[in-house]
Amino acid sequence: MRMDRHSWEIRAAEKRASTFGKIPPEWRLDPADLERAKKQRDLTGPFIQQCLEPDEIAIISRDSVEIADAVRQGMLTAVAVAAATCKAAAIAHQIIFFDQALERARYLDAYYADKKTTLGPLLGLPVSLKDQFHVKGNDTTMGYIGWIGSNMGIRDPSQAHEVESQITTELLSLGAVLYCKTSLPQTLLFGETKNNIIGQTLNPNNQNLSCGGSSGGEGAPQALRGSTLGVGTDIGGSVRIPAAFNGIFSLKPTPERVSYREIANTNLGENTYRSTVGFLSTSLGGLELMLRSILSTKPWLNDPAVVPMPFRHEIVDEYLSRAEPGGTAKLSGPPLKLGVLWTDGVVGPQPPIIRGLHIVVDAVRRAGHKVVSWEPPSQSTAKRFHLAFLNADGAHHIHTQLDCSGEPLIPDLEKSFPLRPPLGLLEYQDLTLQGLGYEAQYSLTTGTRQRSTTIVDAVIMPVAPHAAVIPGKYYHTGKCDLGLVSISLARQTILTAPAAYSEAINLLNYSVVVIPVTKADRNLDLADESYQLLNATDKLNWEAYDPDIYHGGPVGVQLVARKFEEEKIWAIAKIVVAALETMKAETGVH
Numbered sequence: 001m002r003m004d005r006h007s008w009e010i011r012a013a014e015k016r017a018s019t020f021g022k023i024p025p026e027w028r029l030d031p032a033d034l035e036r037a038k039k040q041r042d043l044t045g046p047f048i049q050q051c052l053e054p055d056e057i058a059i060i061s062r063d064s065v066e067i068a069d070a071v072r073q074g075m076l077t078a079v080a081v082a083a084a085t086c087k088a089a090a091i092a093h094q095i096i097f098f099d100q101a102l103e104r105a106r107y108l109d110a111y112y113a114d115k116k117t118t119l120g121p122l123l124g125l126p127v128s129l130k131d132q133f134h135v136k137g138n139d140t141t142m143g144y145i146g147w148i149g150s151n152m153g154i155r156d157p158s159q160a161h162e163v164e165s166q167i168t169t170e171l172l173s174l175g176a177v178l179y180c181k182t183s184l185p186q187t188l189l190f191g192e193t194k195n196n197i198i199g200q201t202l203n204p205n206n207q208n209l210s211c212g213g214s215s216g217g218e219g220a221p222q223a224l225r226g227s228t229l230g231v232g233t234d235i236g237g238s239v240r241i242p243a244a245f246n247g248i249f250s251l252k253p254t255p256e257r258v259s260y261r262e263i264a265n266t267n268l269g270e271n272t273y274r275s276t277v278g279f280l281s282t283s284l285g286g287l288e289l290m291l292r293s294i295l296s297t298k299p300w301l302n303d304p305a306v307v308p309m310p311f312r313h314e315i316v317d318e319y320l321s322r323a324e325p326g327g328t329a330k331l332s333g334p335p336l337k338l339g340v341l342w343t344d345g346v347v348g349p350q351p352p353i354i355r356g357l358h359i360v361v362d363a364v365r366r367a368g369h370k371v372v373s374w375e376p377p378s379q380s381t382a383k384r385f386h387l388a389f390l391n392a393d394g395a396h397h398i399h400t401q402l403d404c405s406g407e408p409l410i411p412d413l414e415k416s417f418p419l420r421p422p423l424g425l426l427e428y429q430d431l432t433l434q435g436l437g438y439e440a441q442y443s444l445t446t447g448t449r450q451r452s453t454t455i456v457d458a459v460i461m462p463v464a465p466h467a468a469v470i471p472g473k474y475y476h477t478g479k480c481d482l483g484l485v486s487i488s489l490a491r492q493t494i495l496t497a498p499a500a501y502s503e504a505i506n507l508l509n510y511s512v513v514v515i516p517v518t519k520a521d522r523n524l525d526l527a528d529e530s531y532q533l534l535n536a537t538d539k540l541n542w543e544a545y546d547p548d549i550y551h552g553g554p555v556g557v558q559l560v561a562r563k564f565e566e567e568k569i570w571a572i573a574k575i576v577v578a579a580l581e582t583m584k585a586e587t588g589v590h
Contacts, residue, residue, distance in 0.1 A: 346534065
């Protein structure tokens with residue numbers, strides 16, 4: 001039964017008030033501070049630290065591994081860590097359950113005091129969760145008003161607030177402290193973070209820009225140090241885009257490496273190209289700690305969809321042995337051989353991304369490793385297949401969720417998801433075969449489809465053609481507004497953006513790590529007046545670039561390896577980051 005506009009807006013307002021009410025009064029900003037924050041371009045670092053005590057700043061300035069080690073060694077209590085992180089998250093204003101978090105932290109401290117041992121490798125470490133993951137006693141709305149007060153996807157209303165995602169159970173068994181759920185876009189299928197409950201989430205590094213999506217609510221608080229480690233999902237770039245846009249790290253595993261059991265999702269039953277659970281962190285070490293810890297629980301024993309593959313330390317050691325701690329290639333073994341995708345040939349990267357790619361390539365070559373140009377099959381083809389599967393149900397699942405409250409699609413998505421007939425079975429099967437054919441063409445070798453040469457260890461490529469984007473101007477993703485082309489589905493034409501750097505990798509189910517590189521600089525990243533536009537969408541993207549508006553926007557790149565190569569790509573990322581840090585320290589390049 002649909003509610004009228006007044007009813008769904010009231011429910012959204014009540015949810016916002018409820019969330020705010022969970023913040024202790026002493027952690028709330030006064031009106032003057034809020035007004036000052038609205039006018040502040042960069043909320044990170046010194047600005048947010050004005051709201052914290054010195055001991056709280058000392059705690060949230062640490063990364064995940066350092067925090068876990070300090071709690072394990074008794075240098076910090078779980079309660080102190082939880083309180084400092086919760087306060088920082090409150091300032092970032094997430095969907096919170098601080099009382100549960102502090103109660104959990106007190107239990108862990110008592111356990112350690114009594115047993116003189118830790119409950120697990122994540123003991124006392126606060127972990128944030130995208131609002132797809134069920135936590136007992138809390139809503140899971142996935143950005144839909146109709147699921148306020150319940151858990152999206154449950155069939156039995158009596159199970160509201162009783163269901164728990166498998167990965168939630170695993171995190172608790174490892175000693176983690178769960179303390180907040182983070183915002184996401186309506187439908188999940190959007191490169192920004194915006195819904196009818198909370199509105200739009202902006203970028204703390206530069207409030208002129210978006211925090212990305214769909215795990216943008218994970219990226220933003222990490223930029224503010226309201227989290228050092230979080231769990232998101234990725235079906236088109238959703239842990240990679242927010243990482244790149246917010247200047248943090250992320251890992252997108254191959255689907256079925258980590259459990260997706262009992263997690264709210266969109267397009268249920270579309271299992272050809274699946275969403276995957278991924279991780280975001282303020283450090284590379286946090287990503288490794290999370291993957292290693294989760295796999296230590298043997299998730300395949302409770303979820304038959306998970307491949308029984310423990311964490312492979314030997315692969316990490318094998319790749320790390322090829323470089324010195326500073327990233328320099330060892331003479332005793334082969335250097336890394338990396339490909340680089342400078343452009344996908346559809347929408348060229350804006351100046352900050354071009355400079356970021358050159359910084360990474362220069363650092364890797366300077367460290368003695370090899371870099372070659374990478375020319376894969378057209379990523380436009382991958383995008384076409386991927387979008388077809390995302391739209392296969394004719395947006396019926398999305399509209400079913402909207403009908404729970406009567407809320408409308410947000411304006412940004414109205415052209416993307418009109419209700420229409422679903423894809424026919426024969427057409428779906430044909431697309432599946434075409435997708436498999438594309439996967440076979442696309443291998444991590446240099447050269448073209450006609451001429452392949454040397455196999456590379458991984459590929460460096462943009463996450464998006466821009467730094468953290470101006471809201472409403474993400475033209476090169478699944479979002480649909482201006483730079484549109486048409487594709488035919490079930491004998492109907494729909495409008496969509498033509499290709500994207502992130503979504504092709506989902507079609508291939510490859511393993512990816514995103515690393516931060518630099519920030520947009522109005523003095524260095526000048527527009528190239530000689531640039532030759534590729535098409536109408538490229539023109540939109542190029543004309544959207546403004547050096548002054550983008551100034552300070554984070555620039556990240558993705559490092560891509562094959563299926564189930566999470567340990568390998570993490571180790572390669574560690575070498576690349578070390579080479580970057582060495583070059584920056586020795587040359588002053590930033």
